[in-house]
Amino acid sequence: TWMKDTYTSIYGDTDINCEGCVTGKFLRHGGIQGRNESTGLGVFYGIREMLNNDEFVKKAKLTKGIEGKTFIVQGFGAVGSWASKFLEEKGGKVVGVVEWDSAIYKKDGFKVDELIAWKDQNKTFKTYKNADKIELTNPQKFLEFECDVLIPAAVERSIHKFNA
Incomplete structure (x- = not known):
């Protein structure tokens, strides 16, 4: 101020x-x-528009819309968690979360509110139990797991020529 x-x-x-x-x-x-959720909402709007763009979905070999699409979110702070919440509300499935110290994956998708509550209480997903897979040694490898949309909502330079 x-x-x-x-x-x-x-x-x-x-x-x-x-x-x-x-x-x-x-x-x-x-x-x-609304300041807390505003950036995540902006990410949601961008993804929504992208997935409703005829040219994009044709090139990406996807159907239009968010519903039924799978998402992996890198960074589950204010931006990633809010974007995930908005995507889930429109029928998207968050199947993976990648943090600096851990990554979790669940084929059928996570309940975003549960992830948010867990992260708020534990500050990490290292001990999260409700996942099909968890990675503590090299969490970044989960960025390469299959999904419809990868959301880089972490620090800059997280996506680079070796993992893109």
Whole structure:
């Protein structure tokens, strides 16, 4: 909020850009409701549009829409977990989650709310029991598992020429 305060001290609090000059603010400092899920929602919208694009689905040999599609999510923080939640609500199946210290896979798909609750409580999937496969040594190899859409929602440079 110090950036917003600095802007306000220079331009005054009647400037139209005063509240909007900085993103990610807490509600009490002029932030907006929905900030936590907004980036994941944006990822969901991008995937939704991609899977409804005739040219893309033809090239990818997929049917249109999210329903029934399988997803592997790399990074299950704010972006990955919210994107997963929105995809599941529209009939998508999250079959894999890849984190820096572990990866889990379930052919029939996970219940996203259970994954979110587990991650909130345990901070990791290392001890998660409701998976067909779990990987602790080389979690990144799960990025190569079969799915309809891979969602890179982790740190930059996670996808590179050796695993793309």
